[in-house]
Amino acid sequence: MSLDLISYAAFFLTMALTYAVMCLGLNIQWGQTGLFNVGIAAFVAIGAYASAILTTPDAPDRLGGFDLPIAVGWLGGALAAGLAAWFVGALTIRLRADYLAIATFGVAVSVQLCVLNIQPLTGGAFGIGFIPRPFNSLAGDPLAFGLANLALMAGLVLVLYLALQHLAKSPWGRVLRAIREDEVAAQALGKRPVRFRLQAFTIGGAIMGLAGAAQGHFIGFIAPDNYLPILTFQVWAMLIVGGSGNNRGAIIGAILVWGIWALSAAAVSAFVPPEQQARAAALQIVMIGVGLCLILLLRPRGLIGESRSLLSTRKSRKP
Amino acid sequence: MSDHDPYPASAHPTDAVIDARDLVKQFQGVSAVAGMSLRLGTGEMIGLIGPNGAGKTTLFNLIAGSLKPTSGEIWIGGREVSQESPERRIGRGVGRTFQIPRPFPEMTVLENVLTGAQGQHGEGLLANFLRPGRVRAEQKLAIDKARALLDFVTLSPLEHQPARILSGGQRKLLELARILMADPRAILLDEPAAGVNPALLETIMERVVELNREGRAILLIEHNMDMVSRLCTRVVAMALGQPLAEGTPAQVASNPAVIEAYLGGAA
Numbered sequence: 001m002s003l004d005l006i007s008y009a010a011f012f013l014t015m016a017l018t019y020a021v022m023c024l025g026l027n028i029q030w031g032q033t034g035l036f037n038v039g040i041a042a043f044v045a046i047g048a049y050a051s052a053i054l055t056t057p058d059a060p061d062r063l064g065g066f067d068l069p070i071a072v073g074w075l076g077g078a079l080a081a082g083l084a085a086w087f088v089g090a091l092t093i094r095l096r097a098d099y100l101a102i103a104t105f106g107v108a109v110s111v112q113l114c115v116l117n118i119q120p121l122t123g124g125a126f127g128i129g130f131i132p133r134p135f136n137s138l139a140g141d142p143l144a145f146g147l148a149n150l151a152l153m154a155g156l157v158l159v160l161y162l163a164l165q166h167l168a169k170s171p172w173g174r175v176l177r178a179i180r181e182d183e184v185a186a187q188a189l190g191k192r193p194v195r196f197r198l199q200a201f202t203i204g205g206a207i208m209g210l211a212g213a214a215q216g217h218f219i220g221f222i223a224p225d226n227y228l229p230i231l232t233f234q235v236w237a238m239l240i241v242g243g244s245g246n247n248r249g250a251i252i253g254a255i256l257v258w259g260i261w262a263l264s265a266a267a268v269s270a271f272v273p274p275e276q277q278a279r280a281a282a283l284q285i286v287m288i289g290v291g292l293c294l295i296l297l298l299r300p301r302g303l304i305g306e307s308r309s310l311l312s313t314r315k316s317r318k319p
Numbered sequence: 320m321s322d323h324d325p326y327p328a329s330a331h332p333t334d335a336v337i338d339a340r341d342l343v344k345q346f347q348g349v350s351a352v353a354g355m356s357l358r359l360g361t362g363e364m365i366g367l368i369g370p371n372g373a374g375k376t377t378l379f380n381l382i383a384g385s386l387k388p389t390s391g392e393i394w395i396g397g398r399e400v401s402q403e404s405p406e407r408r409i410g411r412g413v414g415r416t417f418q419i420p421r422p423f424p425e426m427t428v429l430e431n432v433l434t435g436a437q438g439q440h441g442e443g444l445l446a447n448f449l450r451p452g453r454v455r456a457e458q459k460l461a462i463d464k465a466r467a468l469l470d471f472v473t474l475s476p477l478e479h480q481p482a483r484i485l486s487g488g489q490r491k492l493l494e495l496a497r498i499l500m501a502d503p504r505a506i507l508l509d510e511p512a513a514g515v516n517p518a519l520l521e522t523i524m525e526r527v528v529e530l531n532r533e534g535r536a537i538l539l540i541e542h543n544m545d546m547v548s549r550l551c552t553r554v555v556a557m558a559l560g561q562p563l564a565e566g567t568p569a570q571v572a573s574n575p576a577v578i579e580a581y582l583g584g585a586a
Contacts (some may be wrong), residue, residue, distance in 0.1 A: 163448075166447060166448075167444070167447060170441045170447040170454065171433075171436070171439045171441030171442045171447075171454070171457075171458065171461075172441060172442050172443065172444055172447055174426075174430060174433060174434060175434065175442055177423065177425070177426055177430075178423050178426065178434045181423035181424060181425060181426060182421045182422075182423055182424075184385070184421065185417070185421035185422075185423065186423075186434065187404075187405050187406045188383065188385075188405060188406075188408070188409065188414075188415055188417075188498075189406075189409060189434055189435050189497065189498070189501070190406050190407070190408075190409040190410055190437055190501065191406060191434070191442075192404075192406050193406075199444055203444075306425065
């Protein structure tokens with residue numbers, strides 16, 4: 001296998017893992033709690049822009065940058081998106097699923113328009129460039145650079161996966177699933193749905209913000225067009241394909257759907273005449289849509305459905 | 320089961336666990352409950368009967384906190400709780416079941432019961448990371464208790480099955496086990512016999528009697544008069560949101576107003 005191919009594979013997997021982080025955020029909101037968030041792009045954008053503002057070098061034409069370390073940017077991005085999710089959640093979390101979807105979609109559109117138009121803060125349509133990239137000193141060696149970034153993202157996904165699995169198996173995770181299944185019954189058992197839903201929405205939003213920050217730093221440039229509703233659609237497709245309610249499914253779905261997305265882009269550029277390629281790009285969405293339909297028909301719970309029990313009790317059952 | 324004493328010694332109330340006073344509930348001007356009072360003493364088992372539309376479930380939902388009264392007061396354990404949210408009722412010692420059982424269908428039977436556990440530190444987000452030892456210890460105790468309750472309601476063999484596969488009667492037993500996790504002093508049972516096969520119905524009745532003998536007060540909505548007669552020391556009949564008759568099962572069953580209501584005169 002040529003080194004170029006390995007470099008590309010590392011790049012592909014690193015990008016896929018940034019989507020896996022978004023998917024993990026959505027899984028805690030939808031998969032475990034049943035919160036229909038159709039505003040994923042908003043929280044990803046907030047995380048990306050917050051981190052970019054914190055870490056880019058001083059820019060005279062906009063606020064910041066503050067030239068802080070990348071780790072501070074990631075944390076700041078997660079925190080900003082978490083705060084935004086808490087604020088949006090506090091206003092909307094009592095809404096029924098369909099109304100919550102409408103409200104969050106509105107938030108996503110508003111945030112995208114804000115980053116497009118508040119030029120002194122976000123750079124407007126030109127976006128923010130010169131975002132520091134992790135392991136930038138290795139940039140001269142594409143293979144080492146790609147593998148180092150892949151290792152970093154894989155580490156992040158692993159840490160998040162373990163933490164979220166720990167939570168999913170905990171009494172806290174059990175309450176989330178109970179609220180998802182039947183809010184009235186959960187309430188009769190003394191659980192406070194609004195409190196738990198808001199916590200899940202905030203944590204999910206923070207994770208999406210972290211993903212946005214990580215992706216922005218990996219690419220080195222962000223612009224409003226990165227955060228259109230198509231991003232929300234992609235992440236939803238990833239979770240549904242992988243298996244809603246299952247953290248492993250969220251990760252596998254992200255890699256698989258990103259793979260289909262990347263392959264279809266390559267197929268379009270290989271088989272469609274250059275003058276038609278802009279139109280043919282829509283075929284990517286069609287392919288994902290068809291894939292979604294097939295999954296919903298053939299495996300409605302996704303490739304890896306939710307585990308029946310998150311309790312590890314079988315071995316401890318006394319005879 | 321048929322030769323058991325339906326009037327346990329503990330059934331003579333000394334103080335009220337639930338005291339509902341002059342409850343009124345109106346929906347857009349229509350009174351579903353129109354001045355009902357009900358006192359459930361410690362260890363007492365009361366049957367609440369009445370034709371469809373009498374307001375039984377509305378009264379039940381008022382006591383359970385799912386609805387707020389238009390006027391009147393609800394006292395639980397000596398505290399006025401009329402405007403409290405429903406999730407606080409179980410902490411006050413009052414657990415409820417639903418007329419149509421509401422299990423968490425995709426969770427296992429054991430997880431369903433565990434959800435009824437109260438005061439779990441693991442339900443706090445940070446405690447799962449900051450105090451994992453305590454959370455684990457509580458979880459272990461809760462699992463042991465949940466398994467004992469599943470034995471009690473005869474659902475142990477199904478503990479790892481998703482609740483969606485349970486029959487109607489099994490779901491009612493599951494709901495009972497779920498609220499027993501919270502050790503309630505009073506249990507509100509909404510039509511536990513509805514749609515249950517005779518064998519499971521016997522199991523349900525036996526368990527209800529046993530819980531009452533432990534000293535738990537029970538308020539039972541039921542159309543099955545045989546069940547009410549066998550279980551309850553006192554029966555309250557409702558019609559049109561108001562009290563119609565009160566007394567022993569035999570007294571209420573022979574009350575002309577009650578007979579008239581059930582035949583369609585009052586409701």
